[in-house]
Amino acid sequence: MSNKNENATADNATTAIVDGQSQIQNHNLILPEKRLVFNDKIISPLVTIDGKSLLEADLPPIKFVIDKILPQGLFILAGAPKVGKSWLSLDFCQAVASGGQIWDSTAEKGSVLYLALEDSLSRLQARLKKYTSEGIPDLHFGTRALKIHNGLIVQVTDFINNHPDATLVIIDTMQHIRNNANDKNAYVSDYKDMEILRQITNHFDVALLLVTHTRKMDDPDPLNTISGSTGLVGAVDGVMILEKEKRTANGGRLTIANRDTEGYVFLLEFDNDTCRWNFIEGETAEEHEDSLFETIIEMLSYKNKWSGTSTELCKCLSELEPEQSFNPAVVSKKLKSNQNVLKNKYKVDFAYEVRNNVKLITLSM
DSSP states (O other): OOOOOEEEEEEEEEEEEOOOOOOEEEEEEEEOOOEEETTEEOOOOOOOOOHHHHHHHHOOOOEEEEEEEEEEEEEEEOOTTTHHHHHHHHHHHHHHTTEETTEEBBBOOOEEEETHHHHHHHHHHHHHHHTTTSSTTTTESSSSSOOGGGTHHHHHHHHHHTTTTTOEEEEEEEGGGGOOOOOOOOHHHHHHHHHHHHHHHHHSSOEEEEEEBBBBOSSSSSSGBSOOOOHHHHHHHEEEEESSSSTTOOHHHHHEESSSOOOOOEEEEETTTTEEEEEEEEEEEHHHHHHHHHHHHHHHHHHHHHEEEEEHHHHHHHHHHOOOOOOOOHHHHHHHHHHHHHHHHHEEEEEEETTTTEEEEEEEO
C-alpha cells in the first residue's frame, strides 16, 4: 500500500497501516518494521521468508526420540480397548529412559514422564516388575493430572524444567485430560486442544505421545478409525495405530504415519510372558500396499482374469499368502481407490459391478 493511513473496513473491523514499508533481515526472516492496527489494537504484520533464503537457510534437522519412528513433536497412539497400547507405551518409555533399543530402532536417552491416568501405583508396579528387577531411575510415573484447560500445561512444563534431559512425555489416556463433552463443534474443540498441547512441543525438544481409542469400523485407512473428529489427526505431527486381527490373538500390526518421515507398517507379536511387543517384520506404508497388489499379480499369473466377491478374493489371496491378513471391506476399498495405480504400475484392469444384488470385482491383465 502507498498511503500510510489508508483504512479498510470489513465486518465492522478497521485495519490500518500506520508505519512505513521498510524491512529488516533477521535470521533469514523478513521482519517488517511497520505496525498494523486492528480494532484499535496494534498487531504484528506477517513474518515471511523468500524461497531462495529458505533454501539456503541453515536449519536444524529433524530430531528423533526413537530413530525412524518417533521424532520430536505431538503424536497420537490409538487402538481398541485392551489391545495392548499401554504395554507398547511402556516399551517406548523403557527404551528412551535406558537409552536402549526398541526393535531395530535406537532411542535417545532422556528422562521420561508417563502419565498412566487409568492405572494405580500397584498396577504400574506389577507391570514394571515384568521389565526389570532394578528399576528405571529416569522413568517417572504419575497417575493424576489436571485437564488441558485447568493447568496441565503448567504441570508438564514444570516437570520438564525440573528434568532438563526429558525427551518423552506419554499421556495415557488422552480422554482423561479433556473436558469437552458438551462442545457442539467437535472438530474445533479437538483442534483447539491439540494446539494447546503443542505449546509443550513448541518450547521443548520432546515428543508428546497421546494414547487414545479407535472406533469399531472397517476402513482401508486406519487413521479414519481414531475416536474423535478429523481435527485430532489434522492437528498432530503423526499417528500410530495398533491393531489386532482378533482380540484373543497375539499378532498385531502397528501403522505409523508421520508428517516428516516415511510411513511404516510393522507386524508385531505380543509375548505373554514378558508382556512386550516383539518385532516380526516391517515395511514402509507404500511397500505394504504394494504387497497386496503383488499378491493379486501372482493370482492373475495363473489365469489372466478373475471375477467374484471381495470375500472370495480374500480367500484366494490368503491361499497364496497365508501369513497376511486380508479384510474384504478393506481390500475392496483399496482396489477402488487405487485403480490408476493398478492400471499404470501393474497393468491390471479393475471393474466393479452389482449383479443380482451381488457386488462383483473383476481383475484382468
